Amino acid sequence: MSLWQSIADNLRSEIARGLWPPGTKLPAEAELASRYGVNRHTLRHATRVLADEGLLYSRRGAGVFVAASPVDYPLGDRVRFHRNIELAGRVPGRKLDAVMTRPVSADEAVALGLNIGDKVHVAEGISMVDFKPVALFRTVFPADLLPDLPGRLRERQSITAALSDCGIADYRRVSTRVTARVADATQAVKLQLDPGEPLLRTEALSESGGRMIERGLTWWVAERVTLTLPHDS
Amino acid sequence: MSLWQSIADNLRSEIARGLWPPGTKLPAEAELASRYGVNRHTLRHATRVLADEGLLYSRRGAGVFVAASPVDYPLGDRVRFHRNIELAGRVPGRKLDAVMTRPVSADEAVALGLNIGDKVHVAEGISMVDFKPVALFRTVFPADLLPDLPGRLRERQSITAALSDCGIADYRRVSTRVTARVADATQAVKLQLDPGEPLLRTEALSESGGRMIERGLTWWVAERVTLTLPHDS
Numbered sequence: 001m002s003l004w005q006s007i008a009d010n011l012r013s014e015i016a017r018g019l020w021p022p023g024t025k026l027p028a029e030a031e032l033a034s035r036y037g038v039n040r041h042t043l044r045h046a047t048r049v050l051a052d053e054g055l056l057y058s059r060r061g062a063g064v065f066v067a068a069s070p071v072d073y074p075l076g077d078r079v080r081f082h083r084n085i086e087l088a089g090r091v092p093g094r095k096l097d098a099v100m101t102r103p104v105s106a107d108e109a110v111a112l113g114l115n116i117g118d119k120v121h122v123a124e125g126i127s128m129v130d131f132k133p134v135a136l137f138r139t140v141f142p143a144d145l146l147p148d149l150p151g152r153l154r155e156r157q158s159i160t161a162a163l164s165d166c167g168i169a170d171y172r173r174v175s176t177r178v179t180a181r182v183a184d185a186t187q188a189v190k191l192q193l194d195p196g197e198p199l200l201r202t203e204a205l206s207e208s209g210g211r212m213i214e215r216g217l218t219w220w221v222a223e224r225v226t227l228t229l230p231h232d233s
Numbered sequence: 234m235s236l237w238q239s240i241a242d243n244l245r246s247e248i249a250r251g252l253w254p255p256g257t258k259l260p261a262e263a264e265l266a267s268r269y270g271v272n273r274h275t276l277r278h279a280t281r282v283l284a285d286e287g288l289l290y291s292r293r294g295a296g297v298f299v300a301a302s303p304v305d306y307p308l309g310d311r312v313r314f315h316r317n318i319e320l321a322g323r324v325p326g327r328k329l330d331a332v333m334t335r336p337v338s339a340d341e342a343v344a345l346g347l348n349i350g351d352k353v354h355v356a357e358g359i360s361m362v363d364f365k366p367v368a369l370f371r372t373v374f375p376a377d378l379l380p381d382l383p384g385r386l387r388e389r390q391s392i393t394a395a396l397s398d399c400g401i402a403d404y405r406r407v408s409t410r411v412t413a414r415v416a417d418a419t420q421a422v423k424l425q426l427d428p429g430e431p432l433l434r435t436e437a438l439s440e441s442g443g444r445m446i447e448r449g450l451t452w453w454v455a456e457r458v459t460l461t462l463p464h465d466s
Contacts (some may be wrong), residue, residue, distance in 0.1 A: 002335065009339045052371070052450060053340055054412060060429070070412065077464050102235065106242045107286055138285070145321050176462040179287060179303065180413035180455035198413035198431050201287070217285060222413035229409040229462060231260035 007036050011046065015055055015066055022068035026056070029064075057223070059143035059194075069227040071129050077230075079173050079204065082158045085129055094157045099150045101143055104132035108140050110155035111205055112212045123153050127218070128188055133191045134224045139216040146213070163213070171208035178202050178227060181219065191221050198222040237278035240269050244279065248288055248299055255301035259289070290456070292427075303459040304362050310463075312406050312437065315391045318362055321421045326361035327390050334376055341373050344438055345445045352376035352456075356386050359423055360451070366424045367457045372449040379446070396446070404441035411435050411460060414452065424454050431455040 014020055026032060026047070033043040047064055050056045058064045071088050085092035104112065104120045114120070120140045127135040139159060141149055152162035163171065181199045188195040200220040206213060220227070247253055259280070260266060266276040280297055283289045291297045304321050318325035337345065337353045345353070353373045360368040372392060374382055385395035396404065414432045421428040433453040439446055453460070 005336065005338055012339055048406070049338070057414075074409075075462055102368070105238055106245055107283070124348075159245065173464050175464060177305075178411055178433065178462070180433045182415060182429065182431050184291065196293075196415065196429060198415050200411065200413045200433075206311055227362040227411040229411065231406050231408060 003038055004042050004049070004229055006044065007038065007046035008049045010036075011050055012053075012055060015050075020066045020153075022066050025062075026064045026066070039046055054226075067223060068172060070222075070224050071134070072228050073225050074219075074228050074230060075173070075176055075202075078170075079156075079176075080160050083162065084200070086119075090129045091131065093131060094125055094159075095128065095133075096123060096125040096153060098122070098124045099153050100142060101150060104142075108215060111215045112140070112142055118141045121146065121149050121153075123159065129224065132224070133221070135218050135220045136187060138188055138216045139214055141214055142212070145211060159214075162185050168208050168213060171206045171213055174205045174207050174212070176202055176204045183219075183221075191219075193221060193223075198223070200227060202227070236271055237275050237282070239444075240271065240276065240279035241282045243269075244283060245286075245288060248283075252301045255299050257299045258295075259297045259299070268323060273383060287459075300456060303455075303457050304367070305461050306453070306458050306460050307463065308406070308409055308435075310406050311403075312409075312439075313393050314360055315393065323362045324364065326364060327357040327358060327392075328361065328366075329356060331355070332386050334383060337373075337375075341448060344448045345373070345375055347375055349400045352380065354382050354386075356392065362457065365457070366454070368451050368453045369423055370449060370451045372447060373446070374447055378444060392447075401441050401446060404439045404446055407438045407440050407445070409435055409437045413455070416452075416454075420452060424452075426454060426456075433458070433460060435460070 029040050029043060033040050036043060037107050047056055051058065055067055057067050071085065071090055073084050082092040099117055099159065101121050104114045104118045108120060109116055121143050122138065124138045124139050126133045127137060146166045149162060149166050152165040156162040179201050179229050181201050183191060183193055183197045184196055185195050200222050202218045204216045262276060266273050269276060280289055284291065288300055289297050290300050304318065306317055315325040315414050333355050334352055335355060335365060337347045337351045341353060342349055342351065350466060354376050356372045359366045360370060362435055379399045382395060382399050385398040389395040412434050414434050415429050416424060416432050418428050433455050435451045437449045
């Protein structure tokens, strides 16, 4: 085993054993290198590999930190935020910032199969895990199909529960698109992170009874949530 | 329809018609606002929505730009880079930077079901679409199962073809985990982008004949590739 590998394995096991809790800053490169009796190049190889694995991350100018264990969030055919988070043994929460009804935009009309001039309900807010923000969402629903939804959304913490109140007992994910962005200043404040930190952005479309009922954009804090994909076995 | 929405729809349609090609910088906020006869707040609402949709992106200090159309990359049970890119009507390419054989690391051993001391082949390189880099990859294979792989990898552009030469006619994706990172200086040079730009990171595990045969880490340029998920219909 090469030198950098045994250093990486050593650090990995120390992180797993909790010696370096999430958010801890690693000692300076020179200090760690001398602890292991190697040069900086070898040490950097080891920390680079751990960063690749997601165990460490570097903030430019600030140093190298131990990453928190992100929650696994499965993207299956029935994606439900509250259930997903509870299955991970964590506490789900949702803060609704705004519920409004407005004319559909051009791209929403295409996604939801609506006509220009049709109205949509829009729910915007923050998703939380263990009382910490993990995502921003903006979800859009066809208003004609769900006249009572805005009231229900204001009463309920969960979109699934509000939809159920409106007679949508079940709905299925039709498509999910995943990309990445960096947080802008507004997103950073709401998500309690620094601007420039990476976000996963998902665009999801769901149907019920042959009609598109929901189009959701979500911006996930990459450090706090890992999206996992279903593969049939 | 509100003012910001009609501005967003107008800009969206101009982008779709090619009046603002990918990479174009939008005129300054004040200029655009006066073109539409609105205040900056209304204009910013419109461009913010288009940024949310992925049509625009802002670079801190540099302005707002029209995003390139990313390639859709389906993450199904049989994920093949060359086939995926060809299905999108684009030209796939792969540049192999390094092929080596070394002892398995601790986390690779867990993923691949190997023992400490076992060897793995490692292939590192750059994936290209239309001769432009779109991703960095590091793929690891159990060496005992695939003794001839390094030679084949050097002969072939495609990992699928090299595996086929080694008798692996078919393999299936077992798990995919998706997160996001920002590009560091080394990644930025290889991917021809600026440090700090967002990357999608996937960690994929594949099996063939009941044995794990491949664990791949890939860092995708988010601006150039959108990951799409299969949902059964």
